[in-house]
Amino acid sequence: MKEPLEIDSPMTGTELRASVSLAGIYMLRMLGLFMILPVFSVYARDLPDATPFLIGIAISAYGLTQAIVGIPFGMWSDRFGRKKVIAIGLVIFAAGSVVAALSESIYGIIAGRAIQGSGAVAAVVMALAADLTREEHRTKAMALIGISIGISFALSMVAGPVISGWVGVKGLFWIIGVLSIAAIGVLYLAVPTPVVSSFHRDTQAMPAQFAKVLRHRELLRLDFGIFALHLILTATFVALPLVLRDNLHLDISKHGMIYLPVFVFSMVSMVPFVILAEKRRKMKAVFLGFIALVAAAEGSLQAMDDNLWSIAFLLYVFFTGFNLLEATLPSMVSKVAPPDLKGTAMGIYSTAQFLGAFVGGAAGGWIYGHYGVHSVFLFCAAIGLVWFGIACGMQPPRHLSSLLIRIGELAADEASLLSEEFLRVSGVAEAVVIAEDGVAYLKVDRSALDRNALNNLILPRGQYARAGQN
Known part of the structure; x- marks a missing residue:
């Protein structure tokens, strides 16, 4: 039976359950990664063998191992099964938490954090979400996971100091390990098991296409952007807790x-600018403005480190910029990446993100040890200005959405001809x-898209067509 493209149809109960439960797994894991961020540099000063550089490494070691094994985990899940690989990754993460909790020296905690990062299940969670949702709903599933990341980061910043005040940092590591085990429970009790697992170009990386993506100048600008953003964040939290304490x-x-108030007000403040960027098509102007805002906040922190209200205001400015940039960068990658290479582009983007976190911790710790806290903020401001300069050369991103249409089996020459026919659709x-x-992987302007022409092009082929937009 022929059916029209179902761009705006509702999710099924199974799809909604899969999306929410996978978002929950992601959230529990990210809480474990980030709760240590706002407290560790103060705690670690009293550890045997601790130096500022090693403290920075301990904060960010997870970033290096996650960058190394993130893409391979996704590939292993194609061979060994999604749920099995996610469970193994969560067990590894819990093991790293236990190592850190039992450690009496900075070296043991570095090892524990590195082990935590080795349980890199992010790409597998995305692949499982793709297995469990139809093309037209994949964007909604990914959006729920993205929202869970933002919520977990905000909760981590608030809960980390509170919980460590109750049970100490060792207790915090034990709680992080328990959260990982809880995530395994969610995986097997709440997440549906896919009937078939297959490779999805829109969510998974293809190593054979890395060279093509790495030659894409606009994608490289965005990769540097997420690298710089997480470098700045991690380096900032090497120094900031010390300023608040000392x-x-x-x-x-x-x-x-x-x-808590900083995050609440920053999230509210960014909303009008997201609307301006997306709906009014002012993405480049907003993007550059908020890079400059982050750099300005960092530069000002080094000069206003002895007044609570000044620091609170500058943190509000910083996190308004950070939250907006964190939200818009993946959207920009989706707009810029070739339609059939989005998964590969996002894989490299995620690797850059975690490498940025590692370099930020290492560099922040080294600079703090040699030149003091103020220099860490100046370093972050300088990175922000470099990023601003690189981003100035970017092309304004086209306001396009990704559209996936399941066509069915066809020969290579038919696929080539059909691509040309799609391009003739308004x-x-x-x-x-x-x-x-x-x-079919398409990039479309939704405001100008002729859906009837798409239906007329696809449905005569007798195929069951569905579409998804990002």
């Missing part, structure tokens, strides 16, 4: 009292039909 004499358990900017996938 300069303002604020007990570590009270730091969450600053982060509103279709790019089109790639992959014969072996039986899927």
